[in-house]
Amino acid sequence: MKITSIFWDFDGVILDSMNVRDWGFREIFKDFRKSQIEEIIQYHRINGGLSRYVKIRYFYEKILGQAITEEKVLEYANKFSELMKMELIKKENLIQDTISFIEVNYHNYNFHIVSGSDQNELRYLCSELGLSKYFVSIHGSPTPKFNLVETLMRSYKYEERESILIGDSLNDFEAAKMNKISFYGYNNLDLMSVGNGYIESFEHLNLQYL
Incomplete structure (x- = not known):
């Protein structure tokens, strides 16, 4: 895949x-x-x-x-x-394991943020933290996450089998499941038993073998 x-x-x-x-x-x-x-x-x-x-x-x-x-x-x-x-505009709050992967790979994938955070606030934070350039689009609440994913899948004509959602909560898993795309948990050991797999670290990770 x-x-x-x-x-x-x-x-x-x-x-x-x-x-x-x-x-x-x-x-x-x-x-x-x-x-x-x-x-x-x-x-x-x-x-x-x-x-x-x-x-x-x-x-x-x-x-x-x-x-x-x-x-x-x-x-x-x-x-x-x-x-x-x-x-939250303090760069020390960034998770460097993830940021390093994003910085190296954003040209290789279509990256989108789908968050429960307020959309205006989210876009402000991404701009202040220098993250906006890495993502095709950035979306948040009040639109529910499963609707955000559904709209993006349809708008960009993404294939379900070629798309994944990476999150740290059961709500993220449910959003992926409702859109029939794969889910990979991260930063929450309770997610090791759900979805398609668990990412312990992005270092040396090759997503083509997930």
Whole structure:
């Protein structure tokens, strides 16, 4: 099987951002009880591939048991995004194992980012971190990841058997599965038993033999 197109998750695969995003959720919800904040942190960690919009709604509807308007969701999401733009432009947060592979191979494959992160924020971070030039396109929430992949597969007429998604969460696996493309886990040992394989390191990796 010859791989021609790779869909990359962002957080946990390209950028080591979990602790920063934990902090961001704690900040935007700091006026609530500690136990409630820790509940949303756990949900966030388990569902890394989901967008902040989903997580904010979950916090209100499931943890607080309250309704929340779209305007309020956007207010929280925008506040969260401003915090992320300040903290995640530091290059020391980049996962060098992945970055080295991307820098060497971006001419050899069609690289796309499909992320649960806010799309505007994501494109800002990629620009600030000098990553934009490596990707054909960069996409994020609020569009769900499986829809992003579906649209790109159709728009670029990619072959399912020649396309893979690399991610660090079960949500990434589900997005690949729904689009009938291969999934390879990375940076999350819980994914070793799902998908088509697990990438321990990109060093010396030849994707044509996956």
